[in-house]
Amino acid sequence: MKQASVSPHHQILRDTRFRELVGKDAWRALPEKVRKRFGYRLREGASVVYQGKVIGMRISLTGRLVAQIARLVGGPLPYDASCLNQPAVVTVTEDCGGSGQFWVRQFGRAAGFPQVIYSSKRFAGPTGIEEYIGAGIGMALRVSVDRKGIYFESDHFFLQAGRRKFRFPRWLQPGALTIAHKDLGQSRFLFSLKLRSRWLGDLLQQDAVFHDMQERRYG
Template sequence: MLDQTDGLHGATLPDHRFHRLLGESAWKALPPPVRRRFGKRLKGGSSVVYQGIVVAMRRNIAGYIFSHLARLVGAPLPYDMTSVHQPAVVTVTEDCAGDGQFWIRQYGREAGFPQVIHSSKRFAGPTGIEEYIGSGIGMALRVGVEDDGLSFRSDHYFLQFGSWRLRLPGWCSPGALTITHRDLGGTRFLFSLTLESRFFGELVHQDALFHDMEVQP
């Protein structure tokens, strides 16, 4: 998942999971740095760290209400406008027990502790990849190639408790979520998150600029 392959000390393995999801032609259309980031699998116990800064954020009134309500289930959406121009750190760790990855996103604020978002990506389900945010809430994703990078778009949301699973109808979903990873050359990339509702328009949008760092054993 990094460009600096000589300094990984055996912490990564070849990873074909995103390659298989996209298909050969779409995978080859990606910039080489993106293929390197998403084409290496971390060995169990290792983490990759991306450090950066939040460069933009906006939300409407409905987004303000919804992002704060979502704090009841782990605060999966950025909710503090003071995070703009504050440090951002993303840590990715391979899930040793399953076929997936644990993601921790940390966004600084002007005052108080940073916001910390936990989620788990698993290569499973009808679309081949899902994201869990906790409290039994998950989202099936569709991965695609965009200009200079990748996009992750919500296909549907679901509730899951053990083996019981319920797909939520579109009318009761929070909206269409899109996450993009856009390569900016060298070791830099832009992470963007947008949540849009058919009833209330764009609820939340955030841009954060990151750069590659070393894998942490």
């Protein structure tokens, strides 16, 4: 498994945005490696690339339907179980203008082109952080931590039109989305995405293991 890489022409800077979201005490309880991964940002729109492998993929029939419908607004959910045991790549780019981060997730498939998922995280909104998935649709996230890692849970979904945001009613939301980042030791971490419906149970879950960056220089 290859290690993550970062352009040597861009300096990595310390960042306190995630620490401020969870509080200093909770931040200290995190594994040191997790604090390092979420305690930096890149200057001038530089990117960092993490490479890994999908180790788990479960999706129900309803989950497939939801993921296919979501492709109409950018395809933010994994929809093909053939990504299991295939390579995965995540690219994070600093959004200098929007004070956030651009995320691009690429998951290989057993046949055909890989699935590519785009999103943008912005440090804004009632919960302090939002993720935009396309077509003006986004979700406010609640952030929590424990001694294993950091977790992002959907609080609500919304549609942004200009400067106004319209919250979706609960019956129109696909379910509760949880993204986990857990440290595995040996410079590895687990990325886990889970979508669960209040009425239909688990719709999908994807797990992938990634490797840390080779080096990190703080400014």
